[in-house]
Amino acid sequence: MPDPAPPPAPTAAPRPAASGPGGFDAVILAGGEARRLGGLDKPGITVGGRSLVENVVAAAADARRTIVVGPERPIPGVRFVREDPPHGGPVPALAAGLAHVTAPRVALLAGDLPFLTRAHVRALLAAAPPGGGAVMVDDGGREQWLTGVWPVAELKRALAAYTGRSLKGLLAPLAAARLSPPGRPWFDCDTMDDLEEAHMHVLNEWTALACAELGIDPATVDRDLILDLTKEVAHGVARPAAPLTAYLLGLAQGAGTAPEDAVAKLTTLAKNWSREAPETLTGG
Template identity: 60%
Template sequence: MAPSAESPGQPAFDAVILAGGEARRLGGADKPGLTVGGRSLVEHVVTAVADARTTIVVGPERPIPGVVFVREDPPRSGPVPALAAGLNGVTAPWVVLLAGDLPFITAPHVTSLLNAATTQPPSTTADPVPVTAATQPPSDPADPTPPTTTAGDPAPQPPAAPAHPTPGETPQSVSGDAAGTPADAVRPTRGDAAGTPANAARPTLRDAVAPASGDAREPAPEEGPVGGVVMVDDGGREQWLAGVWPMARLKRALAAYPGRSLKGLLGPLAAVRLALPGRPWFDCDTMDDLEEARMNVLNEWTALACEELGIDPATVDRDLILDLTKEVAHGVARPAAPLTAYLLGLAQGAGTAPDDAAAKLITLAKNWGQATAETLTDS
């Protein structure tokens, strides 16, 4: 398969999409094959990683061009074996790992994940890192939970510092000092004489995975300065099937990992927790999830169609129209539903109130059997 063209400045990456689960909460349906907005769920995800050198889908083969399909052994044995099967075909230094049922994820979301993993941290400076909404400190310095960032910006990293303060150097007081340090600057806490800000990002990646014999602990240049990035949902929960990982370290971790949990495997590799707009983490585990995704597509279509036609969306009673077309589709015929919606528009254009016109048409559809018996005759 010919590799995809990479975006300028974007690191080289491959994509692994896990699309072979059992979908128990969907009654065993072929979840990745269910459609939203005219495309299957897995096609939505494949489109989001169009810039990947190679896209590998772990699951049943489907008619999707430019994709490599593989299966874990045995099939449906869990996400860790599925990931291992997918990684066999990965050659790029970075791998984007995604679930096969993410209808809202897009290429810009993937770019944000890659940027968070590979963007160089701020230039070395003695200035402390401020606490902002984009970088939240862990509640405990010993807590390995990585910081959360937003909009694809990586959490800033503290500058290198000596293990012990230089002679005569002491932590500065909160009230300020003669050196002119602002009183509200971030100060070292819990005896951190090295001066590392309490709110600075704390990558735990370098010591998380024991290197193989002769393998340095420092990341290779192509692996970037940050490490793995996992997306979080609107409640701050990690979505382990939506992230970017440095390939070499992921393979080492997988080789040494005896468990079956993605969280157990990927958790020690995660350096950044990333919140992104647009609910790219939303997956379709139930029929209600699927219906919500389809309604979102309907909302987007309504807004775009109104903009294209110069119609104020506030004047469109979508639910009324949907109720009308549902009655017509079930009571008369499916092709009659869009035709009826068109006739409703003509009636409104002629001055008939849409509520009145819709009520008349719904009544007609419900009494269709009687109406045809009274009005239709053989010629």
């Protein structure tokens, strides 16, 4: 008697549509000239270990398709397009990206949002009613038109009839919901001060995580004092001496041998290093 046929192999469950019926695509505008940053490649600037535009692409990871309007970069799974004319502004850039959108909804995002996360994009999608858009509002009550979700059919009709140059004029009639989530996801990096703030935010996050991992109360860490110390050591002694000094200070404090003014003493030592080093190194 022949052996019975093996049962059919289980099939994988179909992947659910991303964030609602039909899912969504993402259009990321990353082709500006960054005049207030001296013409730097703003979307390519690294904050927290990855470029600004890579962070936005990661935040839109649920999208069926991600279109970046701007120079091509080595980011997998992304379609790059350019607006016509180049540097023509956000409305032509949106039109260039929208031409490649096939989902019923689109997340329109700036390419320089260091605090934007996947959860923020999902919140926008959840807030947008059928046939309407949702836009984020900053802590000053201003709509941020490059952090929003829009119905594609309605947006294409509005764009075909629009002759203005501002995103507000195009998108405001479609905005049915406004969202103010925590974490400042709308924060963009237009100036050097903005970049510095983004770096400090990352530093705050890292300090909190490192303290939790090491069982340290963050309230006992005078971060700015330690940063000033390591800056003096890096500039006055050598760059690799900065993390080494912070490590030695931690060892001494853990062993209970560090004086109360240990940071001040080390800072003074670093400031005077150029004068005292010749004598110290030669044994004079």
